[in-house]
Amino acid sequence: MRITGISTHVVGTPWRNLTYVQVHTDEGLTGVGETRMLGHTDALLGYLKEAEVNHIRGADPFDTEALVRRMKYGDFGRAGEIVMSGIAVVEMACWDIKGKALGVPVWQLLGGKVTDRVKAYANGWYTTERTPEAYHKAAREVRERGYRALKIDPFGTGHFELDHEQTVYAVSLVEAVRDAVGPETELMLEMHGRFSPATAVRLAREMAPFRPAWLEEPVPPENLRALQKVAAKVDMPIATGERIHDRIEYRELFENQAADILQPDVGHIGGIWETRKLAATAETHYMMVAPHNVGGSVLTAASLQVGFTTPNFKILEHFNDFADAEIKKVVKGAPQVDPEDGCFHLSDAPGLGVELDEAAAAEFPQQQARFDLWAEGWEQRKPKGTA
Numbered sequence: 001m002r003i004t005g006i007s008t009h010v011v012g013t014p015w016r017n018l019t020y021v022q023v024h025t026d027e028g029l030t031g032v033g034e035t036r037m038l039g040h041t042d043a044l045l046g047y048l049k050e051a052e053v054n055h056i057r058g059a060d061p062f063d064t065e066a067l068v069r070r071m072k073y074g075d076f077g078r079a080g081e082i083v084m085s086g087i088a089v090v091e092m093a094c095w096d097i098k099g100k101a102l103g104v105p106v107w108q109l110l111g112g113k114v115t116d117r118v119k120a121y122a123n124g125w126y127t128t129e130r131t132p133e134a135y136h137k138a139a140r141e142v143r144e145r146g147y148r149a150l151k152i153d154p155f156g157t158g159h160f161e162l163d164h165e166q167t168v169y170a171v172s173l174v175e176a177v178r179d180a181v182g183p184e185t186e187l188m189l190e191m192h193g194r195f196s197p198a199t200a201v202r203l204a205r206e207m208a209p210f211r212p213a214w215l216e217e218p219v220p221p222e223n224l225r226a227l228q229k230v231a232a233k234v235d236m237p238i239a240t241g242e243r244i245h246d247r248i249e250y251r252e253l254f255e256n257q258a259a260d261i262l263q264p265d266v267g268h269i270g271g272i273w274e275t276r277k278l279a280a281t282a283e284t285h286y287m288m289v290a291p292h293n294v295g296g297s298v299l300t301a302a303s304l305q306v307g308f309t310t311p312n313f314k315i316l317e318h319f320n321d322f323a324d325a326e327i328k329k330v331v332k333g334a335p336q337v338d339p340e341d342g343c344f345h346l347s348d349a350p351g352l353g354v355e356l357d358e359a360a361a362a363e364f365p366q367q368q369a370r371f372d373l374w375a376e377g378w379e380q381r382k383p384k385g386t387a
Contacts, residue, residue: 001101002026003059006052006090008045009358011296012367013324017041018296019085020330020356021048023093025061029100032356033092034298035085035267038371047086061094062101068270084245084270091271092302092352099351106305106352110276117343118307119315121149121188123294124323130156132176139180142322146339149186149213149315152177155203160196162203171206178210186213186315193217193243197229204234214239214261228258239263242292246270247278254285261314265292266303275303279310288314296320296327297334301352304335304344316344330360 004024011018016036023031037044055070071087072079079087099106107113122142128134135152142150154173158166178187189212191200200218207215214237219226221243231238239261244250245268253259262282266275279289289312291303297320307313318337320328328334332355335344347353 001029001061001097003056003061005057006048006093008048009356009361010041010045010366011327011330011361011364012369013327013364014367014369015371016294016369017366018299018327018330019044019089020296020298020361021089021093022356023056023061023090023097025097027101029097031061031093031096031100031351032298032354033089033096033267033271033302034295035089036265036295036299037085038369040082040085041366041369043082044085047082048089051086051090056090061097064091064094064098064273067091067094068274072270079246081245081268085268088267088269088271088274091273092266092298095272095302095305096351103350105348105350106272106302107308107346110272110305110309113308113346114311115308115313116346117338117341118304118313119149119343120147120318120337121151121186121315122147122322123151123317124319124321125150126152127323130173132172135173136176136180139177143181143185145321146337146342148184148342149188150177150181151188151190151216151317153190153192155191155194158199159194161199162195167203167206170203174207174210183211187211188213188216188239190216191218193220195219197226200230201233204230204236208235212236216240216263217242224252224256224258228256231258231260237261239290242268244269247274247281250278250281254281254287257285259287261288261290263290263292266306267295267299272302272305275306276310279306279312283312288312290314291316293317294319297331298352298354298356300335300344301331301333301354304347305352307344308346327364330357330364331355332357
């Protein structure tokens with residue numbers, strides 16, 4: 001079997017573009033992969049166009065490791081977000097092809113299942129008016145849909161510092177959410193890598209009474225010594241890793257023990273097998289894995305293949321039940337969270353178990369997507385006269 005070419009489909013939303021790649025073969029089998037880009041979609045498409053000619057066309061999709069190495073090192077450059085995301089979508093599609101060709105799900109090819117279900121946590125649910133009342137209502141609705149875990153970023157446009165008034169307001173939001181979901185629901189606290197170590201530590205202590213399941217990216221991810229400083233001073237798990245795009249670059253994070261939960265993005269770190277390799281290394285350091293996942297349903301399906309086969313897999317982020325929910329129709333067979341237990345359940349469908357609906361994808365053309373945590377629009381969701 002040989003790859004004859006690839007086709008790309010960009011599904012646009014106001015704040016992110018989802019890039020789907022179909023890998024075609026001379027035996028009629030087609031696999032699909034996906035990644036989510038923030039401001040780099042055209043760069044990704046340009047890379048894939050060149051990679052198709054230089055590395056992809058003519059390759060055997062069963063020789064995934066060799067194809068990944070050629071795409072990563074064959075152009076004698078240093079692979080960053082663009083290259084690793086391009087590798088990821090092609091790699092996912094090759095696993096999809098292999099599963100379809102053999103008539104088995106990808107999780108079976110990765111060594112078999114260690115669990116029948118993967119717990120989900122909700123993200124994207126708090127794109128509402130930024131008030132305690134609105135957050136309370138939205139969080140209660142998340143819980144009523146069956147989710148036993150959810151994530152929140154209550155800090156507005158805070159950057160490096162957060163003054164007293166803004167801190168008090170952030171506390172009021174988290175207090176409202178905890179009241180809505182009760183003590184048994186996991187509540188993850190997102191900081192988006194914005195604060196100084198001192199501010200992150202202070203905010204963590206303010207939030208401690210609400211028992212966060214983890215503190216996510218408390219400081220900018222480039223400085224692991226700063227992260228280590230925070231980890232040494234707070235009494236809650238530290239989660240990070242969504243902006244590390246090469247498995248090898250996690251080495252320092254393992255060495256300094258600055259994190260408890262790793263969050264690789266399967267769509268940015270080279271795909272399914274690279275994530276599984278990272279998870280195996282994390283297991284030797286007694287760290288859990290909870291992939292970053294704010295893409296669409298193909299990326300969710302790929303992440304679940306890792307989840308069902310990984311002993312130290314904690315939980316999977318899920319986004320499209322809330323923000324941009326209408327784009328779920330782009331993918332047939334999209335994984336669904338069971339409202340009875342808040343989990344994804346094992347599927348025996350061959351490959352990734354999903355198919356791209358090209359006609360539906362065409363209904364959402366690429367946009368000039370923009371995601372800015374410090375933009376004025378974030379503050380507009382807050383009532384007048386508040387911090």
